[in-house]
Amino acid sequence: MPNREKDTIISISAGTIVKTLAILLGFWVLYMLRDLVLVILTAVVLASSIEPAVKLLGKYRIHRIPAVLGVYVALAGLFAGLFYAFVPSLLGELYDFSDRLPGVAQQLVPPVLVGGDGAMKGGELLLAQFSSGAPVSDLFVTLSSLSGASKGFATTAGSVFGGLFSFVLIVVLSFYFAMQERGIENFLKIVIPFGKEAYAINLWERSKAKIGKWMQGQILLGVLIFILVYLGLTIFGIPYALLLALLAGTLEIIPVFGPIIAAIPAVALAFSAGGTSLALIITGFYLLVQQFESNLIYPLVVRKIVGVPPILVILALIIGAELAGFLGILISIPVAAAVMELVDDIEKSKGLTS
Numbered sequence: 001m002p003n004r005e006k007d008t009i010i011s012i013s014a015g016t017i018v019k020t021l022a023i024l025l026g027f028w029v030l031y032m033l034r035d036l037v038l039v040i041l042t043a044v045v046l047a048s049s050i051e052p053a054v055k056l057l058g059k060y061r062i063h064r065i066p067a068v069l070g071v072y073v074a075l076a077g078l079f080a081g082l083f084y085a086f087v088p089s090l091l092g093e094l095y096d097f098s099d100r101l102p103g104v105a106q107q108l109v110p111p112v113l114v115g116g117d118g119a120m121k122g123g124e125l126l127l128a129q130f131s132s133g134a135p136v137s138d139l140f141v142t143l144s145s146l147s148g149a150s151k152g153f154a155t156t157a158g159s160v161f162g163g164l165f166s167f168v169l170i171v172v173l174s175f176y177f178a179m180q181e182r183g184i185e186n187f188l189k190i191v192i193p194f195g196k197e198a199y200a201i202n203l204w205e206r207s208k209a210k211i212g213k214w215m216q217g218q219i220l221l222g223v224l225i226f227i228l229v230y231l232g233l234t235i236f237g238i239p240y241a242l243l244l245a246l247l248a249g250t251l252e253i254i255p256v257f258g259p260i261i262a263a264i265p266a267v268a269l270a271f272s273a274g275g276t277s278l279a280l281i282i283t284g285f286y287l288l289v290q291q292f293e294s295n296l297i298y299p300l301v302v303r304k305i306v307g308v309p310p311i312l313v314i315l316a317l318i319i320g321a322e323l324a325g326f327l328g329i330l331i332s333i334p335v336a337a338a339v340m341e342l343v344d345d346i347e348k349s350k351g352l353t354s
Contacts (some may be wrong), residue, residue: 255310
C-alpha cells in the first residue's frame with residue numbers, strides 16, 4: 001500500500017489570539033504596577049496574620065471593629081515597648097562593636113595578607129583603614145564620599161520617603177481589609193477572573209492556615225533560640241550578648257544556614273576576647289544549641305505545626321529578596337504556601353483524570 005503523508009493542520013482562532021494578548025497585557029500591567037502589587041500583597045498577609053486574634057476576641061462578644069482596633073493598638077504598644085527596652089541597648093552594643101571591629105579584624109586576618117611584596121594591595125589598604133582605629137562608620141563615610149554626596153543624598157532621601165509611604169499604605173490597606181468580615185475574600189472576588197473566585201478563595205483559606213502554622217513555629221523557635229543563646233553567651237562572658245542573641249533568633253527564619261551565619265560573629269568575638277580556647281568553646285556551644293534545636297525543639301514542637309518545607313523556605317526567601325527586596329522577603333513564604341497548595345491541586349487533578 002502506498003504511504004500516505006498526513007498533514008497536520010493547526011488552527012488558531014481569533015478568540016485564542018485575543019486571550020493570549022489579554023494575558024500578556026495583564027502580565028505587563030502587573031510588572032508596571034509591581035510596587036503597588038507588593039504593597040497590596042503585604043497588606044493582605046498582615047490582615048490575615050491578625051485574623052486569628054480578631055476571631056478569638058469575637059468569641060468574647062467583642063465586635064469586629066473594636067477587636068481590630070484593639071489588636072492594632074496592642075501590636076503598636078508591643079513594638080513600642082520592645083523598642084524602648086531593647087533598641088537603646090542594641091544601638092549601644094552596635095556602636096561599641098563597630099569601634100572594636102578593627103582590632104578583631106587584625107587578629108583574625110592572617111599575617112600573609114599584610115606581608116609580601118604588595119601581592120595583596122587591596123587587603124593592605126583595607127587593613128590600614130582598620131588599624132587606624134577609626135570606627136567602621138568612618139570607613140563607610142569615606143567610601144560613600146567617593147561616589148558623590150549629592151547623588152547619594154537624593155537617592156537616600158527618595159528611598160526613605162518611598163519606604164515611609166509604602167509602610168503607611170500597607171498599614172492603611174491591612175486595616176481596611178481586617179475591618180471587614182470578609183474583606184480579603186471580597187478583594188479576591190474583584191481581582192480574580194470571573195468563574196475562578198470560589199477556587200481562589202478556597203486556595204487562599206488553605207494557604208492562610210499553612211502560613212499561620214509556619215509563623216507560629218518560627219516565632220516559637222526564634223524566641224527559644226534567643227533565650228538560649230543570650231544565657232549561654234552571658235555565662236561565658238562574650239560581649240554584645242544581646243545583639244548576638246537577637247541575630248541568632250532572627251536568622252532562625254533561614255533553615256540550616258541561619259544558625260551558621262549567626263555563629264560567625266560570636267566565634268570571632270570569642271577569639272578576640274579569649275583566644276582560640278574560648279572560640280572553640282563558643283563554637284561547641286552553638287553546635288550544642290543547633291543539636292538541641294534539631295533533635296528536641298523542632299521534632300517535638302515545631303514540626304507539628306509547621307506546614308512549609310525548609311528547602312521551600314530557603315528558595316522563597318532568596319527569590320523574594322532578589323526580586324523585591326524587603327517586601328519580597330515578607331511575602332515570600334505566603335506566596336510559597338499558596339504555590340504549594342496550587343501544585344497539590346494540580347497533582348490531584350492529574351490523578352483524577354488519569
